[in-house]
Amino acid sequence: MSDIKKVVLAYSGGLDTSVILKWLQDTYQCEVVTFTADIGQGEEVEPARQKAVALGIKPENIFIDDLREEFVRDFVFPMFRANTIYEGEYLLGTSIARPLIAKRQIEIARQVGADAVSHGATGKGNDQVRFELGYYALQPNIHVIAPWREWDLLSREKLLAYAETHGIDISKRKSGASPYSMDANLLHISYEGLALENPAAEPEEDMWLWSNSPENAPDAAEYVELEYSKGDIVAINGVAMSPAQVLTKLNQLGGKHGIGRLDIVENRYVGMKSRGCYETPGGTIMLKAHRAIESITLDREVAHLKDELMPKYAKLIYTGYWWSPERHMLQTMIDESQQTVNGWVRVKLYKGNVIVVGRESKTDSLFDPNIATFDEDGGAYNHADAAGFIRLNALRMRIAANAKLKRG
Known part of the structure; x- marks a missing residue:
């Protein structure tokens, strides 16, 4: 533990990460740098600055970044180009935010010369995987501190008791907010x-x-x-x-x-x-x-291929592999399909x-009303062509049916 000199903490200013901040100081005896991301959560992020200062963090070690445009431009939009959903329904709102937070944490760690990063994800959830796969993909030798896998503060009551013992101010939940x-x-x-x-x-x-x-x-x-x-x-x-x-x-x-x-x-x-x-x-x-x-x-086959690959792409995002070579490969294909x-x-x-x-689409539509019409199309489509098309596609089934008839 004494080898850790400086750690960048993903810090919200809430109960969990405020306790983690103090716990890192006491357990690792290291300098803590806080990073708070504004990705459109709808709450003020500036109060995190005052809370960090109150816990002894130097002003130059407090980073509060507005990442809303980068989040949508570089993460949400690319994901939606693939029509991405996980298990048929989930639009991956939490999953897609984690690689951006991990990226910015690593950038700050490099900027301030930190040798470790830390997060508040529990040992039961997906986020620990998403954060840490991102860290290692972007900084392979970084040290990761995951307090929920190290400490014994495994309930809200224990966290509150720790906060009270160490004089950590935990603001009460806003009136009318959800308790979930x-x-x-x-x-x-x-x-x-x-x-x-x-x-x-x-x-x-x-x-x-x-x-x-x-x-x-x-x-x-x-x-x-x-x-x-x-x-x-x-x-x-x-x-x-x-x-x-x-x-x-x-x-x-x-x-x-x-x-x-x-x-x-x-x-x-x-x-x-x-x-x-x-x-x-x-x-x-x-x-x-x-x-x-x-x-x-x-094109029909391009659209169908995208639909076939989408579940794999969705699973990569859900499980934290945004920075993996296979996700990059799929993204290149998806982005190419979007040119039209x-x-x-x-x-x-x-x-x-x-x-x-x-x-x-005035420039890229593949819908031709002259061919699709149910009225006379002026010869744009020859109905007789369908007969050979159908017979050729039925050939293997006809062969199998004949063999079954011979077997009796």
Whole structure:
């Protein structure tokens, strides 16, 4: 332990990481550098600075970074180009944030000459894997300190007692906030623990913080037009926006109309099943709209190949392999497929539903109305060609059927 001179801690200012900060000082007798990331969690991050100072951290050792644009531009958007969902439903809101936090931690460690990094993920969850795979991929010889795998403070009561003993100020939860274990960023907010540990129990309505219930959503539908360039949304209703602005606006629209609630039991990488609830209003709109613009701009076999590879890509993100060579390889293929994904999609938002009502690409559409029409097409398509096509595709089945008839 005496070999550790300086450690960069992923620090939120909450109970867990405040206790970890003090524990690192006492256990490792090292200098602690705090890093707080603003990735759109919707809460002020500056209070973390005062809390760090109160625990003896030098001002020059406190890093608070606004990473919202980088998060959406370099992580969320690339993931959505693949129409990524895990186990058929989960839009990976927590998973996709971890590689960015790990990246910035390693950058700070290099900047300040730290020989270790630390995080507050528990030994039961996926996040410990996601953080640490990122650390090692970017700085192979970094030392990682995971307090939850070392200490005996394995309950909230013990953490609170430690905080009281060491004079750590833990601000009370804001009035009206959810009591669940939560994680939030610009893509989603998650809820775990308490009554949710019973998968048969319906979540209480007041748990949800970002969205109206579909029952209480507006009675009038709202139309939204999304403009795409190379697979990414660049404008909403004709107004050009940055990536973070796009997701912020779609979150507001989706939440208003009761879109993006999810209640699932997922398979964690460490082996257990876990029940979680998620609100991903903007991401839910993005997924539906992106598939719509791809439907007219992607070749059939390219689209089908993307769909076949997507579960593998999703699993890589869920399990923490964002920085792996195989994810990079898949991303290169996915990004290449998006060169023609340009145009606009119109969706109707109504009581929890995202309904595609129009899509167009003036430059890259593969939809030919002269061929697709049910009216006379002027010879653009020869119906007689289908007979040979069908007979050739049926050949192997005809051969097998004849063999079965001979066997009696």
